[in-house]
Amino acid sequence: MKETLARNIARYRKERGYTQEELGRMLGLSYQAVSKWENALTMPDLALLPDLSKALEVSIEKLLGYISQDGRISIYEDAYKTPDYYWGTEPNTACYQVLRIRPPTRRLKLLDIGCGEGKDAVFFARNGYEVTAFDVSDAGIEKTKKLADKIGVHVNVFKADLLDFRLDTHFDILFSSGVLHYIKPDYRDEIFMNYKQFTNPEGVHAFNVFLEKPFIAPPPEREENAYKWYSGELLSHYHDWLILESSETVFDCNSSGIPHKHAMAKMISQKVP
Template sequence: MKDKLARNISIYRKEKGLTQEALAQKLGLTYQAVSKWENAQTMPDLSLLPALSQVLEVSIDKLLGYAYQDKKITIYEEEYKTPEYYWGLEPSRMCYRVLELLPPTKHLRLLDIGCGEGKDAVFFARNGYDVTALDISDAGLDKTKRLADKIGVPIKVLKADILDFRLDSNYDILFSSGVLHYIKPEYREEIFGNYKQFTNTNGIHVFNVFVNKPFIAPPPEKEPNAYKWHSGELLGYYHDWLIPDSSEVVFDCNSSGIPHKHAMTKMIAQKVSEIK
């Protein structure tokens, strides 16, 4: 709790363009008090949380690391409430690359970031990985659990906003498909730094991102919380890792019922031991 609160105060203070001193002045405190909060040396008094929440313009729940319950983060929440699986049940092709590169011949922890309705997470669990599935959608997580129960595999599910979530334990595999455009550009360096830090040596990250191209029209889905990526941007965060695979593709999509195209970067990166 203390570490989450410390990190969130720092994140939302910077998002508001406030220095530690400026935040302290608004709260009638010394900047040393704010510094101690952000370094997790102390926690704000409970009586200060309403004022802190008001100044930073985030809910107390969000400050404490709980996902928003009243804000629509994903446009797919209603789609996931239907009996049908919006994205189908066929696993992403990237799943098979994980099996090729890091097969579960030993205990391997895998985190599916933005699992949606769980088709990829369940595929990994069926193949012997120790899977944690993360998403902001209650309906998506419910479907993930139902699908895992139907197949008879264990999966840990976790509700979290990708902007707030940070790793605090190590994984061997981080997997994310069609989700990372929800990360604001100003958060990316810090978030991917966290992902890399809490990845075991020889572990892999298997990610894709939608990239902006001037010759491709914007998608028909109006996503208020989506942020553009550019060609090569994702790869730049992994300049110090081995890159077994990196490609960019343009493909047809009909997910909304309206034919359209996407450009996407696909990347596999592996954390290898440094030479001493």
């Protein structure tokens, strides 16, 4: 918890545009005290948490790394509550590429980042991977558990916010589809550094991102927490890895009931021993 709190104090302080000195002054403390919090050397007294929460304009639960259950976090929360699977149950085609590149001939740990309703996570578990998955949607997590139970496999699934979650254990494979556009540009270097650091040698990352293209209209879904990616940006985080695949596609989509197009970059890379 200490590291999570330290990271969140620094994150929300910077988002509000405060220096350590300014935040300390608001709380009647020195900037050294704030610095120690942000470097996880000390923790704020419990009595200070309400004032810290007020100064940073964030709930105590969020500050401590817990996601509030109130309100709709994801635009898909309501869609995931229906009996049908919004995205279907067929795995993403990239799942088959991961299966070919890193077949589970031995115990391999895989993390599905932003698993949605769990179709890909369950596919990997069904094929012999040790699967961990997380999503921000309560309904998505429940659908993942139900699908895993129906197939008869185990997926260690939990709730987490993509922006807050950091790895502290190693994996062999990191997989994410249709999720990374929720990462704010200012946090991408830190998050991908964390992902790479906690990937075992010869481990694989299989990711895709939606791209900003001038000839494609914005999607009809109103996603306040979505951020733009540009051609080559995902690759720039993997200049020191072996790139196994890099491609861009434009495809038709009808997920919202309104026909539209998306541009997407796909990358599969491997950590060089």
